[in-house]
Amino acid sequence: MMDVNSTKQEMVRLDAVTKLYGSFTALHETDLSIRAGEFLTLLGPSGSGKTTLLNAVAGMTMPTSGHVWIDSQDVTAMPPEKRGLGMVFQSYALMPHMTVFDNIAYPLKVRKTPKQEIKKRVTNVLELVRLPDLAHRKPKELSGGQQQRVSIARCLIYNPRLILMDEPLGALDKKLREQMQLEIKRLHNELGITMVYVTHDQEEALNMSDRIMLMNGGKAEQIGSPHDLYFKPVSQFAADFIGQSTMLDAKVLEAGDPCILDLGTSGQCKVKAPGANKNQSGKLVLRPETLRLITNDQLPDGFNALSVRYKDSLVTGGTTKYIVELENGTEMIVQELTTPEEAARRHEGQLFAAWPVEAGIFLDQ
Amino acid sequence: MRPETREQFSIAVFALPAALFMVVMMAVPLGSVVWQSLSDETGFSLAAYVKMAQSNLFIRVTRTTLEIALGATLVAFILGYPIAYFLSKQPPRRQTVWLIVILIPFWTSSLVKSFAFVVMLGHAGILNTWLGEFGLGPYKMLFNRIGVMVGMSHFLVPFMVFPILTNLRSQPPELAKAAAIMGAGKFRIFRTVTFPLSLPGVVSGALLVFILALGFFIVPKLLGGRQDVMLSSLVDFYAREVFNFQMSSAIAVVLMATALLAAFLLSKVRGGASILSKEQS
Amino acid sequence: MERRSIWRRANAAFAVAAMIFLLLPSLIVVPMSFSDSELIIFPPKEYSFHLYERYVQEPGWVSATILSFRVALWTTILSICLGVPAAYALVRGQFPGRRMLAMFLLSPIMLPSVVLALAFYIYFVRISLSQGELRLVLAHCVATLPFIIVTAAAGIQTVDANIERAARIMGASRVYVFRTVTLPLVIPSIVAGALFAFLISFDEIIISIFVARAGDETLPIKMYSSLVFEVSPVLAAISTMLTVMSALICILVTFVQKSEAKP
Numbered sequence A: 001m002m003d004v005n006s007t008k009q010e011m012v013r014l015d016a017v018t019k020l021y022g023s024f025t026a027l028h029e030t031d032l033s034i035r036a037g038e039f040l041t042l043l044g045p046s047g048s049g050k051t052t053l054l055n056a057v058a059g060m061t062m063p064t065s066g067h068v069w070i071d072s073q074d075v076t077a078m079p080p081e082k083r084g085l086g087m088v089f090q091s092y093a094l095m096p097h098m099t100v101f102d103n104i105a106y107p108l109k110v111r112k113t114p115k116q117e118i119k120k121r122v123t124n125v126l127e128l129v130r131l132p133d134l135a136h137r138k139p140k141e142l143s144g145g146q147q148q149r150v151s152i153a154r155c156l157i158y159n160p161r162l163i164l165m166d167e168p169l170g171a172l173d174k175k176l177r178e179q180m181q182l183e184i185k186r187l188h189n190e191l192g193i194t195m196v197y198v199t200h201d202q203e204e205a206l207n208m209s210d211r212i213m214l215m216n217g218g219k220a221e222q223i224g225s226p227h228d229l230y231f232k233p234v235s236q237f238a239a240d241f242i243g244q245s246t247m248l249d250a251k252v253l254e255a256g257d258p259c260i261l262d263l264g265t266s267g268q269c270k271v272k273a274p275g276a277n278k279n280q281s282g283k284l285v286l287r288p289e290t291l292r293l294i295t296n297d298q299l300p301d302g303f304n305a306l307s308v309r310y311k312d313s314l315v316t317g318g319t320t321k322y323i324v325e326l327e328n329g330t331e332m333i334v335q336e337l338t339t340p341e342e343a344a345r346r347h348e349g350q351l352f353a354a355w356p357v358e359a360g361i362f363l364d365q
Numbered sequence B: 001m002r003p004e005t006r007e008q009f010s011i012a013v014f015a016l017p018a019a020l021f022m023v024v025m026m027a028v029p030l031g032s033v034v035w036q037s038l039s040d041e042t043g044f045s046l047a048a049y050v051k052m053a054q055s056n057l058f059i060r061v062t063r064t065t066l067e068i069a070l071g072a073t074l075v076a077f078i079l080g081y082p083i084a085y086f087l088s089k090q091p092p093r094r095q096t097v098w099l100i101v102i103l104i105p106f107w108t109s110s111l112v113k114s115f116a117f118v119v120m121l122g123h124a125g126i127l128n129t130w131l132g133e134f135g136l137g138p139y140k141m142l143f144n145r146i147g148v149m150v151g152m153s154h155f156l157v158p159f160m161v162f163p164i165l166t167n168l169r170s171q172p173p174e175l176a177k178a179a180a181i182m183g184a185g186k187f188r189i190f191r192t193v194t195f196p197l198s199l200p201g202v203v204s205g206a207l208l209v210f211i212l213a214l215g216f217f218i219v220p221k222l223l224g225g226r227q228d229v230m231l232s233s234l235v236d237f238y239a240r241e242v243f244n245f246q247m248s249s250a251i252a253v254v255l256m257a258t259a260l261l262a263a264f265l266l267s268k269v270r271g272g273a274s275i276l277s278k279e280q281s
Numbered sequence C: 001m002e003r004r005s006i007w008r009r010a011n012a013a014f015a016v017a018a019m020i021f022l023l024l025p026s027l028i029v030v031p032m033s034f035s036d037s038e039l040i041i042f043p044p045k046e047y048s049f050h051l052y053e054r055y056v057q058e059p060g061w062v063s064a065t066i067l068s069f070r071v072a073l074w075t076t077i078l079s080i081c082l083g084v085p086a087a088y089a090l091v092r093g094q095f096p097g098r099r100m101l102a103m104f105l106l107s108p109i110m111l112p113s114v115v116l117a118l119a120f121y122i123y124f125v126r127i128s129l130s131q132g133e134l135r136l137v138l139a140h141c142v143a144t145l146p147f148i149i150v151t152a153a154a155g156i157q158t159v160d161a162n163i164e165r166a167a168r169i170m171g172a173s174r175v176y177v178f179r180t181v182t183l184p185l186v187i188p189s190i191v192a193g194a195l196f197a198f199l200i201s202f203d204e205i206i207i208s209i210f211v212a213r214a215g216d217e218t219l220p221i222k223m224y225s226s227l228v229f230e231v232s233p234v235l236a237a238i239s240t241m242l243t244v245m246s247a248l249i250c251i252l253v254t255f256v257q258k259s260e261a262k263p
Helices: A050-058 A100-110 A116-129 A145-156 A175-189 A203-209 A224-232 A234-241 B002-037 B048-053 B056-088 B092-106 B110-121 B125-130 B146-172 B172-180 B186-214 B216-225 B231-241 B245-268 C006-033 C050-055 C061-092 C097-112 C113-126 C132-157 C161-169 C176-201 C206-211 C219-227 C234-260
Strands: A010-021 A022-036 A039-043 A065-072 A084-087 A162-166 A194-199 A212-214 A217-223 A246-254 A259-260 A269-273 A283-287 A294-297 A301-318 A319-325 A331-337 A351-356 A361-364
Touching: A010 A050, A010 A194, A010 C006, A022 A050, A022 A065, A022 A194, A022 A217, A039 A050, A039 A203, A050 A065, A050 A084, A050 A162, A050 A194, A084 A145, A084 C161, A100 A116, A100 A145, A100 B092, A116 A145, A116 A194, A162 A269, A162 B231, A175 B048, A194 A203, A194 B245, A203 A224, A212 A234, A212 A361, A217 A234, A234 A283, A234 A361, A246 A331, A246 B245, A259 A351, A259 A361, A269 A301, A269 A361, A294 A331, A319 B231, A351 B048, B002 B245, B002 C061, B002 C097, B002 C113, B002 C132, B002 C176, B048 B056, B056 B092, B056 B146, B056 B186, B056 B231, B056 C006, B056 C050, B092 C234, B110 B125, B110 B146, B110 B216, B110 C006, B110 C234, B146 B186, B146 B216, B146 C006, B172 B186, B186 C006, B216 B231, B216 C219, B231 B245, B231 C113, B231 C206, B245 C097, B245 C113, C006 C234, C050 C061, C050 C234, C061 C097, C061 C132, C061 C176, C061 C219, C113 C132, C132 C206, C161 C176, C176 C234, C206 C219, C219 C234
Parallel strands: A039 A194, A039 A212, A084 A162, A162 A194
Antiparallel strands: A010 A022, A010 A065, A212 A217, A246 A259, A246 A283, A259 A269, A283 A361, A294 A351, A301 A319, A301 A351, A319 A331
16 A cells, blocks of 8 residues: 655645536535545535536636646646546546547557557556457447446556546446456556545445545535544534444533533433533434444443344344344444354343444534 | 636637638628618618508518418428328337438429429329319319419428427327326327327427428429419519519518518427537536 | 227328328329420320430530539538538537527528528629629538538537547647547538538529529529420439439438447
8 A cells, every 4th residue: 555645745736726607606615635646535425516626626627716736737727638637437438439449549649659659558558457458349349347447548548647537437337346446446556646536435435545535515524534534524424424323412411531421311421522512412423333232241341331122133244234222212233243143142131232432423513 | 717718719719610601601691681671772761661561562472472381381280290190100110211201302302393293283284184084174283372382382291290200209108108098098198198299399390381481482483373472482573683672682681580580489499409519508 | 019099090091191292293203204205294105215315415404413513512512611610619619609609500591592592692793703603602501501510510419528528638639639539420420411411502493593693504493494484304304313312312311320330
């Protein structure tokens, strides 16, 4: 895995960029700094502004205000073809009337590269994306995954300083998508090119990115590593959009370290929430992996526990998700590793859902 | 926003040669016609329009033109709708074959058609000869209103068929199926579902046909008689035989205004397709 | 299998009858053209190529055909050079006034031919343009340009805009993209439009009557004169040839459109 911190050079910078269409704000004032060699994902539902932001970097949309810098160059007024970047589309955008070879050679022909060199470089890049024998086929003869790899090859061949990808795997089925995620990640590791990736699939973002920028309604909700976004969401939207979680209504009984939260009829618990004030209301967010199911005599120290009733379980291979219910009917999702005995045990005795105090996240209303 | 403007300008430039050509070859000449209609040797003059409004000849010819145009539109509809309906019910491959059947008369020269009708409708023509075998006729079908109507309708039917056919093809088949399941008979389905939905196509076709009919020149001249003189023939008469450009321009302006009005109405019809990109919003 | 209702059958019969009516002129002229008589009769009593011989031998017919052909060819070429780029601008552009420009460029379709004919007639006098063929080509081009633009625009719309965007991002200028990506993919539509433009110009009569100079007779003009003054049986032969040409072009265009590669 590339050590992003060692190359502090900034590749892309957005400075107070906005985009308005008449009275509709597609992108609110946004700042962003992307390091060279980084894999940054713009994640969000449709209409969140992620594609608008990508297009601003690409030069296909002119910002209403603000500046875009690529590699210390102010490109805000520059048309796309002069920005030295590559782009991959969901629809592959391959030229249907050209062979795979000609498609990949196109950018080199634009740059008037000599024929011999074109041949050499196209062959190399086809090896890189693992499609060495398909040079003379036409796009319509290839599968979706193969077409997308040709599309990526077409980007890589002229060594752009930045590659943008607009939901490139959206048209592929699940298995192929997972394969391609690994492919793209492998290429990123091998070549170290800065990549900006747009998707609405949070699993994809978590799998592939160095950093994720979560967007909603034209604004950036949170930016951070996958780990940050998963275990430390800063808003309910972030907690909700990424992964599954249990969200319980909570009110601060006592501020401090740790805080004491009142969870209504379900009981009380402790949480680390340094900025919280007494009587503040909000939500307690718990990730399934941080929860465990225990019976009364196993209550450990430093853990919170709530009394629950078993409802359902879903075995998804190596892990099992348990749905349990609190007194007031609210459901909690608990994820544990699958073991043979647990299933029989669950229905007997008093059941508790337990989690370490540090795992709880308190989010403001 | 200057870079964005520059971007759009670089696309708009592609249309510049065509735009310039049309300005020089169409807008200016048409403007010249309008100007010509308002001027004689002494300068600005409304004489031509005054004459048009008052003269019996013009009133008669205008009435004839409207009669013929509306009549031809009606006949084109009566013939064209069943054809469009029939075509819409054909399976796709056969539809292509039948479409060629419609396209051929569409692309046949008006002179070829006129010649054929002269031969068919004449006093000793094919139709009268055939009717004569049954002891009927001979009927006068040429150089009169019948000749004009037959000739014009023949020309206009394909123009009526295409918009209606497009509309019928775009109607989702589930609508008719749903009505049938609810118990409606074939005719009721047609009357209450298919036909009302096809009205935008009918109106488009009718307006298009009407505009074309107004400007008809060849067919009335070759197949019609003295009672069937249309405004377009007057334009020709005043321009090329009498050399009264003011008069002919005035008539042309009236024709143009009527056609533009009908075209404007046409653009307002719901369900009219646009040639502009579907991406534009 | 749907039960064919009585209405459907009646409509089908009526529709077929109407279509036969539409085809009648084209069908009648063919046997007539092989008639061996000086009179116009149908059906002909004896058959020969006599009328075709007359077409070739009688002065004016062949030269009129050649003139029509030349004018149609130049009209088509000019319309394509002007119209295809214009279609590109209208489909891909988002500049203000785009709709107005489209309406302006397509307006000849909406105007009666006599109006345009008169406009050209007066205009050519004003600017003292006396070169016969040039007058015809320029005038015909105004009439054919809308067709080219519409067919080319329809073709361009089938090209995924992302393909062009991708090409631009890779460093190609707009003109380069147009030349290497858009045009090759739009060729079937352009060919279809060109064939129809050729036909429109070749058969054009109203504008030609006003615009042609005394000595320049296009084929339609000569046919028109014959129909007005003395109907010649040679018209049957000419009509047949024209009908065959129209039919060929229609079939050609259908094939060209079918062969359009689907992405």
